[in-house]
Amino acid sequence: MTWLRGHFVDVLSLAGQHIYLAGVPLVLGLLIALPLGWLACRYKVLYPFLIIGTGLLYTIPSLALFIMLPLLLPTKILDPNNVVVAMTIYTVALLVRTVADGLGAVPDAVNQSATAMGYKRLRRFMSVELPLAVPVISAGLRVAAVSNVSIVSVATLIGVSQLGSLFTDGFSRAFLDPIIVGVVACVLLALLFDVTILLVTRLATPWQRAGSPAA
Amino acid sequence: MINRIITWLADVTHWRGDDGILRRLLEHMEYSVAALVIAALIAIPLGLYIGHTGRGRFVAVSAVGAARAIPSLGLLYLAFFWLAPRLSGEIALLAPAGIVLVVLAIPPILSGAYAGVEGVEPAARDAAVGMGMRGTEVMRHVELPCALPLILSGIRSAMLQVIATATIAAVLGLGGLGRFLIDGLASQDFPQTASGAILVAVLALAVDMVFALVQRSVVSPGLTGRYGKVSL
Numbered sequence: 001m002t003w004l005r006g007h008f009v010d011v012l013s014l015a016g017q018h019i020y021l022a023g024v025p026l027v028l029g030l031l032i033a034l035p036l037g038w039l040a041c042r043y044k045v046l047y048p049f050l051i052i053g054t055g056l057l058y059t060i061p062s063l064a065l066f067i068m069l070p071l072l073l074p075t076k077i078l079d080p081n082n083v084v085v086a087m088t089i090y091t092v093a094l095l096v097r098t099v100a101d102g103l104g105a106v107p108d109a110v111n112q113s114a115t116a117m118g119y120k121r122l123r124r125f126m127s128v129e130l131p132l133a134v135p136v137i138s139a140g141l142r143v144a145a146v147s148n149v150s151i152v153s154v155a156t157l158i159g160v161s162q163l164g165s166l167f168t169d170g171f172s173r174a175f176l177d178p179i180i181v182g183v184v185a186c187v188l189l190a191l192l193f194d195v196t197i198l199l200v201t202r203l204a205t206p207w208q209r210a211g212s213p214a215a
Numbered sequence: 216m217i218n219r220i221i222t223w224l225a226d227v228t229h230w231r232g233d234d235g236i237l238r239r240l241l242e243h244m245e246y247s248v249a250a251l252v253i254a255a256l257i258a259i260p261l262g263l264y265i266g267h268t269g270r271g272r273f274v275a276v277s278a279v280g281a282a283r284a285i286p287s288l289g290l291l292y293l294a295f296f297w298l299a300p301r302l303s304g305e306i307a308l309l310a311p312a313g314i315v316l317v318v319l320a321i322p323p324i325l326s327g328a329y330a331g332v333e334g335v336e337p338a339a340r341d342a343a344v345g346m347g348m349r350g351t352e353v354m355r356h357v358e359l360p361c362a363l364p365l366i367l368s369g370i371r372s373a374m375l376q377v378i379a380t381a382t383i384a385a386v387l388g389l390g391g392l393g394r395f396l397i398d399g400l401a402s403q404d405f406p407q408t409a410s411g412a413i414l415v416a417v418l419a420l421a422v423d424m425v426f427a428l429v430q431r432s433v434v435s436p437g438l439t440g441r442y443g444k445v446s447l
Contacts (some may be wrong), residue, residue: 059419062377063396064412071216071405146352153286154383156399164288171292179296183289190284 011166015185018162021074021083021155022148023193026029028084029091030141036092037099038125041049051097058093062086062151066158081154085168090151091144102133130203149186163189216405220413223406234394236414242390246309246381250316253372258321259366262328264383266362267354275329280343290317295387299436305389312384320378327369331362360435367430374426378419382411393401401411 001161004011065086070077073085108128116130153164166182167177202209223229265275291355294311294356335358343357386395395411398404431439 056416056420059375059379059384059416061393061396061412061415061424063382064408064415065395067396067400067408068412071409073342143283146280149288150284153288156288157386157397164286167286167289167292169275171295174296176296179289179292183286186286186289187281187284194280 001177003175004181006140007178011163011185014161014165015189017080017187018149018152018164018186021080021152021160021162022087022145022189024092024142025084025087026148026193029095029144029167030137032088032092033095033099036096039105040096040100041103041158047100051100054093054096058091062090063155063157065089066155066160071179072201078159080155080160081156083152083160087148087152095140095148096139099133099137102136102140103129104130105136127190131207134199134201135208138197138204140194142168142194142197143170145197146190149193153186154180198213219406220409223410225412227282233426236392236395239390239392239394240414240418243378243381243392243415244340246312246316246384246389246391247374247377250313250377250381251320251322251370253313254317254320254373254377255370257317258324258369259328262366263332263354263362265325266329267350267358267442272329273346275325282318282322283361285318286316286388287382291386292316293385296427299348306382307389308389310349311382312387312389315383316377316381320377323367323373323376324369325366327348327367327372328362332358332364361391363432364434364438367426367434369425371430374422375419378422379415382415431444 012151039040040047050186066082067077069075069078069082069086072083110128110132111124116126119128135209152162153167155162156164156168163182164186166178169179170179170182228235232238245393252358261275265271291311295308298310298314299307301307339357339361340353343353348356381391382396383395384391385397392411392415394413395407399406401413
């Protein structure tokens with residue numbers, strides 16, 4: 001592990017890049033998936049189209065998407081933003097279904113009570129439906145986070161540097177240390193994302209720990 | 216741009232021969248199906264066992280999460296350096312790629328299997344026990360058929376991921392549709408790269424559709440409600 005000691009700063013900066021490339025799409029993807037998921041849940045006719053349509057996006061191999069995006073976007077092939085867009089697409093592909101199912105699982109009686117209490121549609125969505133759907137959405141977000149961290153490393157094949165760069169570096173020099181460090185760092189990063197999402201979920205769902213009222 | 220891709224795909228010489236599309240398609244399916252079968256043979260019995268007994272659930276959930284976090288490309292190179300000196304010939308390349316795809320396919324199948332068995336209604340299980348079924352009979356006649364929809368959807372999402380990821384086998388010099396991506400990227404032949412990407416996506420879709428049909432036909436009508444709703 002002398003290699004790691006000598007290159008610790010490099011690995012850290014690659015990890016920083018990795019966090020950016022995997023994390024920003026997670027937020028953007030969630031912001032896009034929320035309205036789409038709401039539409040799929042609210043209008044049952046749209047549900048299959050939105051779910052199958054976004055599901056299709058996930059079948060595009062990551063390497064293929066990384067290569068093709070610069071041709072559809074006004075970006076250069078080496079621009080890291082291609083990766084951000086690609087990862088956002090994957091995040092949306094995973095989350096639309098989760099959001100729709102999470103909102104759909106909110107009990108009707110709760111929605112009706114909120115309406116009866118005078119909540120208008122937007123306010124009801126923000127303060128009743130969305131909070132109640134948080135546990136389901138968070139579960140989907142955890143899957144998306146872990147898979148983002150893993151997929152981003154493939155971007156090294158198109159020359160965007162992040163932890164995956166350690167893989168190609170090690171492979172081209174037939175040197176194992178960077179590859180092992182890269183794999184371990186990716187797994188740790190995935191864990192970091194996971195713990196972060198769990199913490200935010202915990203903060204966002206105080207009612208889950210409120211304990212059941214005496215019957 | 217689109218025209219150049221269509222021209223590339225329409226060129227008959229790109230379809231034939233040892234490095235033609237048909238051959239690559241076949242290789243791609245070979246890698247994917249082999250990995251999926253191996254993964255299913257490991258993950259389904261394990262998942263059924265965990266779901267049935269409830270034992271090792273925590274270990275399974277953590278392992279599944281950790282396995283999902285392993286970057287495929289890194290694992291591919293690691294497996295290559297580990298196995299290449301120990302094996303010879305094409306197997307030295309096939310084995311690392313196989314390991315990566317199997318590791319990728321196990322988590323969704325495993326979690327589908329144990330979640331499926333866990334989700335079986337306790338009343339159905341109790342009824343089976345009440346009818347005199349033993350553990351393995353309950354498993355075969357009640358739990359397995361009831362868990363089938365989730366097991367199959369686990370296999371389905373594993374299949375999608377495996378087909379998409381089998382492209383990286385080409386990084387080691389193996390065949391499969393990834394060749395068009397890697398070779399096209401190396402020679403800056405964009406139409407070839409894009410065609411390769413389209414072929415993989417189309418293959419994934421086609422296989423997914425076949426799976427949807429299989430799912431429809433093997434799942435008990437009693438579960439899908441295709442007999443019509445039973446009035447209680």
